[in-house]
Amino acid sequence: MDERITQYRDAVYEQVVKVGKSLGNVTRLQLLNLLAQGPKTVEVLASTANLSVATTSRNLQILKQANLVGIERDKNFITYRVNSERVKQLMTMLVDICEEVLPEMTTLQKTLTAETGSPKALTIEDLRGKLMSEDVCLIDLRPADEFASRHLPGARNVPYDQLERRQSELPKDKEIVVYCRGRLCAYANVASQQLHDAGFNVATFNQTVWEWSAISSATR
Incomplete structure (x- = not known):
């Protein structure tokens, strides 16, 4: 097999795995579902999800590294939001699949x-x-x-x-x-x-x- 094919295949799978890993956690799924409702600060997310601000921030950073969420800055305030309507579609599809196979x-x-x-x-x-x-x-x-x-x-x-x-x-x-x-x-x-x-x-x-x-x- 051409080495370029192997390198490309492994590299793109790694990117898909990055998103999959970011979703493989109850806390992060909960935060993502809350952000799908609308933008929120870390403090609001922590309060709504009954989490500490530190735990919320840590999990948001993992979602941000996978580019599922982004931030908006307004002076001293940072608001998180989902990066795409497709993230919401992904959440819907995950629930659909769970209902179908589990x-x-x-x-x-x-x-x-x-x-x-x-x-x-x-x-x-x-x-x-x-x-x-x-x-x-x-x-x-x-x-x-x-x-x-x-x-x-x-x-x-x-x-x-x-x-x-x-x-x-x-x-x-x-x-x-x-x-x-x-x-x-x-x-x-x-x-x-x-x-x-x-x-x-x-x-x-x-x-x-x-x-x-x-x-x-x-x-x-």
């Missing part, structure tokens, strides 16, 4: 649904159909900064940690559909249980905002 993934999802008494999660087509009706109130459970970065059309922001005290704002004569950060997040299921117990007609949407956007763009 029975444990499906079992975890079914167990969460059973434990929270959540209704079957709506598909994108289901939700699109419901949003054509005025009888639906769509609730985004993410923090305000993530909502401001991007949200589903017509959604109202009620962060999960404010849900209990703001229930009086929600209409009892409409179906409440709650969503958060997608299939790697349990907030929508737990919130739907709380709202159901409070007497609301509620459904969940467990896809991400960018999954919605990708499908919507493809069907235009």
